[in-house]
Amino acid sequence: MSASTPFSPGDGILSAPYQDEPRRSSKEPPVRTKTSLNITSRIERKLAQYNASTNLIKRWLFEILSVATSAICMGTIIAILASLKDQPLARWPLGLTIITILSKIASAALILPISEAIGQLKWSWFHGKKSKDAFDFEIFDKASRGAWGSVLLLLRTKGKSLAALGALLTVLLLAIDTFFQQITDLPERWALRGQGLIPRVTRYEPDFAKTYRDDFVMSPIAQNNQELKGVLTPYFYDRNGTQYANNDNESQVGLSLYCPTSKCEWKSYQSQGVCSACVDISHLLTYACLPMKLDWILRSTGPTTEARYPNGTACGYFLNVTSTKPVMMSGYRVADEGNRSAHGETLLMRTLPLVTNPSRDSLYDGTINFRNISHSLLNALIVSSADGSIDSVYRKELPVAHECMLSWCVKTLRSSYSAGIYEENVEEVFLNTTKIPYPWSTTYYPEFRITNTDYRGNISLHPPSSSPSDPAYGLSNNTVMDFTLLFDETFPSLITVANATADPLLKIRTSFDDRIIFRTVHFNPWLAPNNVTHHMERIATALTNVVRSDANSNEFIAGQALALETYIRVNWGWLSFSLAMLGLCILFLFATMVKTSRDGKDDLGIWKTSAMPTLIYGLPQEARHNLTTASTLRNGASGGAEKVRIRLLPNQGWRVSGHFSKSPTTLRGGGSPAPPGWV
Structure with missing residues (x-):
């Protein structure tokens, strides 16, 4: 110069060449470069050739291929989702993995065309008719490399430039993976996995093993049903009655059902069982102070001779107060005949069966409120002091009184089992209302002090839904006796308290002179404030389960066994964002190609994100x-x-x-x- x-x-x-560049002798061999560098140089030269091409498609070939790759990936994702929709995940476990990989490729493939297009628009920005701020160069350069620069570019151009669309797409690309993740959901549903079995009984006939005494076969009644006794006895004394009870609607399995999975369901089915009902009878009680045989006190020895009952005056609530033999259901013995407020031994609770034992005589014709029900197992009056305390007796509060019955019936049930919890809904109950003769017959042998009891009723139940050819629901007379003898233990029974500071005692087996037993009272289900009606329902359910679980009588019906299965749910709406991004990217690339189409024909060239122009x-x-x-x-x-x-x-x-x-x-x-x- x-x-x-x-x-x-x-x-x-x-x-000009660098002054300190060494001159190489013509005899020196050429410098060899690494092969990897040669490959890199070749790739860069090839890209430069495409960028310098006069063909618009060639200049943007790799960007077009990148967009096409994203579109193909999204199309493949849609095809896979269509085939997996509402299908079990186990059908193709790798499907979601493939979708995740394709979504990553699809989102990554959109970065290249957006970045390259912004890079080319940078040169067009400074090649315009007006000069631009020098620091715009750095903003454009950052926008082609990430979201922060794109935000700056949006602010710089105020959204009025084509490059602003590319900057916006760069920012929105940050969220595309989140939208891809929301496309699929993996809820669980119950799927059929075989059959579950549950027992039902048409006719209850347990098979007792024969026992002998001196070559004499003992009666099945004398053997007693030990399984039935083991289930029923806790309901007479314990809080929960049985280990199976949890709450009002759910229980652990009390049946010998079979469920191969964690959940089984059975449609409506019928089975023989036991039903219960209770009616309030407190209106039948009258308060009075009467001289009477004190049959209810703790030390009365038995019903055989009334002479064993001491005489005295009692104040309380009586049944049939005007009759010759009123029955006190709750009250106290007057300790001082001159002072009726002198409280002696107090009766807190009394159960009175309306069919006596062992003589099987009927009281009030065997029932007060259930005269239309045949084949009853039990009809009894259950009376308790108002709140179960001795103080309520002294305050003369009206006792809680019910007549409750248990009867053979046919139940229509719908059952389900899930995670160890058994649920049973009683949809319909059939009770025999046909009038039958009094079924009990007894003969007393005084020399042996034995009462021979026979049940002569034929328990045969035909629900309206059954056809005449269907077998009748029922049970044998001996089996009826087996149940009845178990209830004799606590019907009749009573709870008394010696004085205000003494502990209450339960007196059971009061029908017999030589079998009376006293028990301390930790809990008694018949004593208020316990719900007697609900407790009787639980007894009926427990007896029904015993009947249905008898291996000699039951049959199993099949139900559905279900297992949780994960399936694929497709939320197509979340795919709209990704498709919109693809469409906007195509639009942005096409607009950039059109806008910069003359750059390849003049001296500016297609440089995109290359740094060469800043060097040149x-x-x-x-x-x-x-x-x-x-x-x-x-x-x-x-x-x-x-x-x-x-x-x-x-x-x-x-x-x-x-x-x-x-x-x-x-x-x-x-x-x-x-x-x-x-x-």
């Missing part, structure tokens, strides 16, 4: 110095006296304009200065 030649835009480029068209020294001064950096890119604006003219390099403290050009020799603002 001569002294008389003015400084031109191209002079900012180092065109480097800024002059004065401009570089002005952009890197501390004053400019402190004041920011858009403030202060050192503001610099640039414009790219490929034939002349960077056009730099702005206010400088001194002329950025130096005349070499003579000649005129450069126009204001030009370097």
Whole structure:
């Protein structure tokens, strides 16, 4: 460069070889480079050739292929989702993994065309008709590399430039993986997995093993049903009655059912069972103070001779108070005949069967409120002091009184078993209401002090839903006796208290002179405030389970065995975001191709995100110095006296304009200065 030649835009480029570059002898062998570097150079040259092509498609070939790859991945995802929709996950476990991989490829493939398009729009931005702020170059460069720069670009262009669409897409790409993840859901549902079995009984006929005494076969009644006794006895004395009870609607399995999975369901079915009912009879009680045989006190020895009952005066609530034999159900013995407020032994609770034992005589015709029910197992009056305490007796509060019955019936049931919990709903109950003769017959043998009891009723139940050819529901007479004898233990029974500070005692087997037993009362289900009606229902359910569990009588019916199965649910709405991103990316790429189509025909070229133009068209020294001064950096890119604006003219390099403290050009020799603002 001569002294008389003015400084031109191209002079900012180092065109001469480095002065310290060593000269190589012609005899020296050529320098060998690594093969990997050769491959890299070849790839870069190939890309440069495509970018320099006059064919618009070739210039953007890799971006088009990238968008096509994303579209193919999304199409494949849609096809896989359509085939997996509402299908079990086990059908194709790798399906969701493949979808995840494809979604990653689809989202990653959109990054390249957006980044490259923003990079090309950067050169077009500075190749426009107006000069741009020099720091716009850095904003565009950051936008082509990530979301932060894209946010800055959106603010810089105020959304009015095509590059702003690319910046927006870059920001939205951050959320595309989240939307892909929401497309599929993995709920669980119950699927059929075989059959569950549950027992039912048409006719209850347990098979007792024969026992002998001196070559004499003992009666099955004398043997007693030990399984039935083991289930029923706890209901007479214990809080929960049986280990199977949890709460009102759920229980652990009390049946010998079979369920191969964690859940089984059975449709409606019928089985013989036991039903219960209770009716309030407190209105039948009358308060009085009467002289009477004190049959209810603890030390009365038995019913055989009334002489064994001491006489005395008692105050309390009586049944049939006006009759010749009123029965006190709750009250106290008067300790001092001259003072009826002198409290002696107190009766807290009394159960009175309306069919006596062992003579089987009927009281009140065997029932008060259930005269239309045949084949009853038990009809009894259960009366307790108002709150189960001795104080309520002294306060003359009306006792809690019920008549309760248990009867053979046919139940229509719907059952289910889930996670160890058995649920049973009684949909319908059939009770025999046909009037039958009094079924009990007894003969007393005083020499042996034995009462021979026969049950002559024929228990045969035909629900309306059954056809005449169907076998009748029922049981044998001996089996009826087996149940009845077990209830004789606590019906009749009573709870008395010697005085206000004494512990209550339960007196059972009061029908017999030589079998009376006293028990301490930790809990009694018949004593208020316990719910007698609910307790009788639980007894009926327990007896029904015993009947249905008898291996000699039952049969098993099949139900559905279900198991939890994970299946795939497709939420198509979440796919709309990804498809919209694909569509906008295609639109942005196409618009960029159209907008920059002339860049490949003029001297600017298609550089995209390449850094080569910044090397080729480097800024002059004065401009570089002005952009890197501390004053400019402190004041920011858009403030202060050192503001610099640039414009790219490929034939002349960077056009730099702005206010400088001194002329950025130096005349070499003579000649005129450069126009204001030009370097």
